[in-house]
Amino acid sequence: MRGFLLRRLLLALFTLWLAATLVFAFLLLLPGDPVQAILGLEASPEARAALERSLGLDKPPLARYLEWLGGVFRGELGVSIRYGKPVAELLGERLPLSLALVLLGLLGSLALALPLALLSVRFPLWDLALSGLMAFLQSLPTFFLGVVLLYLLAVHLPLLPASGFPGWESPGEALRHLLLPALTLALSRAALLFRMARASLLEVLSQDYIRTARAKGVPEAWVLRRHALKPASLPLVTLLGLEGGFLLTGAVIVEAVFALPGLGSLALTALEARDYPLLQGLVLAMACLIVLFNLLVDLLYGLLDPRVEYA
Known part of the structure; x- marks a missing residue:
């Protein structure tokens, strides 16, 4: 190890x-x-x-x-041309918001995809409807999905704030402002996770030990939760690691739609101003986060499958 x-x-x-x-x-x-x-x-x-x-x-x-x-x-990333401040300071101000948005988007997409995948393989009558719904969600551009959710949940039904971010002084209010953009990210990526989870569950359910459990009279719900879900999660964990990197870059669009002061809006400003030190620091920060996501995925493999050995 x-x-x-x-x-x-x-x-x-x-x-x-x-x-x-x-x-x-x-x-x-x-x-x-x-x-x-x-x-x-x-x-x-x-x-x-x-x-x-x-x-x-x-x-x-x-x-x-x-x-x-x-x-x-030395931990010094230079000084921003556009803002006249140290790049490390700017990244420290914007990183928590983007990281919270990505984590909420990942958790939300997993919370949507996994139960729906279990429902799809448990009840074949639901399979066609759920697969069609997920294919429809996957076909929608992220910015269009964000605008639709903004109109429905912030304008037509004023349940959530439309845009902006109040800061971390009030965690509850900060979370309310992040829910709508996080839901946009979650819905845009849940379709891919659903398809992967469904395919993985169907493959595991065809194994001999699953047939043996069913022959012993084990209830189907117990078979899914106790015998199929854990081994079927391995490909899903791999996809989650890749999705973490995608959401970091995809959050640029979501932050623009919801006017969030995260790394995405900072990257757009730096690109327009040709702020080379800031752009280099942003790429380095995003690369660090993607590498960290991949390392966590490798470690989760050992927790989900005891057969995995770290040679």
């Missing part, structure tokens, strides 16, 4: 370094000039040169890359 964790940690560090290097290289190819975005078109050459020196943009790309990479190892 210790050797497995060490190898996974080394692989995670290599993945983060590769992600940071690629984003630095790709940002050099982006059109646009951050100095022009800050000073405007009428800036004098002297003002442009002074700002370039203060931002470090007058140095060669390799020197800037090595300087930024050294700062990462």
Whole structure:
């Protein structure tokens, strides 16, 4: 177990370094000039040169890359061009909201998909209706689903706040503002989890030990909960790890629809302003979260299936 964790940690560090290097290289190819975005078109050459020196943009790309990479190892991600604040401080302000939104979306999608998958395999008459409903939800774009839910639950039936975020000073009110965007993410991803859970349950229910349990007279509900659900959860756990990374990037659209000050809105602002230090810090933060999701998935495998060994 210790050797497995060490190898996974080394692989995670290599993945983060590769992600940071690629984003630095790709940002050099982006059109646009951050100095022009800050000073405007009428800036004098002297003002442009002074700002370039203060931002470090007058140095060669390799020197800037090595300087930024050294700062990462020291925990310093640079200063945002757009906001004039340390990137680490901006990430610390926005990360809790995005992380809470992603976790609520994951839990919500699982809470929707798993019971419906159990209902689908338990009662074949429900299977066609539930499969059709999930296929319909999967076909809807996330932004359209968000707008529909916003109209239904915030405008037509004012049950939840329409947009904005009041901060974490009042956890209950903060949760109310996150419920609608989290529901949007959950519904948009529940269809895929439902299909995976249903297929996995049907495969497990065809195994010999399930037939043996049924032949002994074990009730069908007990067979599903005690004998089929746990082994059928292994592919679902893998998909949840992938979905965590998808929701991090998909939350950009949801945060824009519901005007949430998370990493998604920060990324859009940084991209428009050509804020290279902030974009690099955002990509690094998202890569860290995706690597963490994948590591948790590997550990959950051992808890769900005792046959899994960490060599």
